Amino acid sequence: MKRYPTVKRYPTVLTIAGSDSGGGAGIQADLKTIAALGAYGASVLTALTAQNTQGVRGIHPVPPDFVETQLNAVFEDITVDAVKIGMVDAGAVAEVIAMVLDRYQPTQVVFDPVMVATSGARLIRDETVEVLWQTLFPRATLITPNLDEAQVLVGWPIDSLEKMKTAALELVQRGCRGVLLKGGHLLGPRLYDVLALEGEEVPQVFESVHIESANVHGTGCTLSSAVATYLALGYPLAEAIARAKEYVAGAIEAGREVTTGHGHGPLNHSFSPQKMQLFS
Template sequence: MIANLLTIAGTDPTGGAGIQADLKTFSALGTYGMSVVTGLVAQNTRGVREIHPVPAAFVAAQLDAVFDDVRVDAVKIGMLGTPDVTRAVAGVLAARRPPYVVLDPVMVAKSGDRLLAADAVRELREVLLPLVDLVTPNLPEAADLLGVPEAVDEDGMREQLADLVRLGPAVLLKGGHLTGPECPDLLAMDATGEPVRLTAPRIPTRNTHGTGCTLSSAIAALRPQRSGWPDAVADAKRYLSGALAAADRLNVGSGHGPVHHFSDWW
């Protein structure tokens, strides 16, 4: 059976991040993609120009329209933007209880522009996190969630991972912001077990726009097709590495260009 995947996120007119990246990833990994828009984002590969939030009631209406009609096998959540939208999404998830929910806590764009209002961080941490199965913060997002300085090495990552996993869901803490020849990620299923260390070679390209969106949507797409989170995460990382390795074959924009979501097919 082909899995039905739902992304809840903002838009990217240049197609490299947000809902557009999620739908490409869902398709590349053999699932049927659906989308609920939380915000209209005027951005390109160089930065974010303007964000038009979708009213929370209409976000909830979109979600109800999908859940009333379609079997949803997994959900990926990206940019939420405002406290009201965060609460609206949490309310629908609490009522509908989809099998798997992956949260990419989108707070800051690659360009440095903030995508989650500061007053929405508490809602994300206290209202939404208990309802998701896996959260995938990078190092700046982890620091924002915990209200602490950003980790600068793997020891610091392990300390923050222990605090993050106590918030409720399993955690994939991404170490791409560290320096070195590889990108280390740490996956913790709960507060008691030893985290799984997953690494990938650091690929020399500036075309990294949408990597967080792509990884989290790949994990969501693969979870219904795999036996557990570790297998889904490992295979999603392999998919992203391939998309990054082929990113320079694309010629999209003059800033941080997108990864190549369909590198295995084109």
């Protein structure tokens, strides 16, 4: 095969997550976000789901050995600037991902731990949560739990901004390097997200305006993949989070009056597409 000399490359984000056949969340939302923000997206599937805007009809897990095969195929060929991890519902898959992260040492890893469905149902077993504490949490630059997921991790209710700060600091004390605790489930006209980092005693609070919309399916996937993309583009963590929040707010606003399906529709990921950037 003829090879051509290259002097530039795309900033690249690898997303490790489940698919969403409805296109609003999971791998599909991640890849749309990464492209919209000017980077190149690679992907590794951990599960296939049959779902649409009205709910999930089935989940088909990908065997751990094939997850590893996908990971090796990407890392052996493509320079990965940041990794986003989403749905990991089996301890064996978490162990494989941790092993491969140790092998290739990506500098930026954002983990969105999917644990609780919108209905409130638990999506992950207690023993799998324990494996995550031993494998992926300490290897992630940042974890991005929502309130329901953080409550699973700390074991007590979180119903105020002050409790969010306490919970985020507790998660760092228990071994996480960075925690962005998302407060979107708290009722009120203002939204608060709390960032706690290893070695810092005072968490940072990000404040934003609540946008009323029925089309918020995939918001968590979109935010975490946007943070990973901005990290891949070279932004410091706090600025990457701020920019990612601005992107998500714009995507919600742009998709607020659009109808996709008969349930909770997706964001408008392409509301402000950026030109693909290049690294020398």
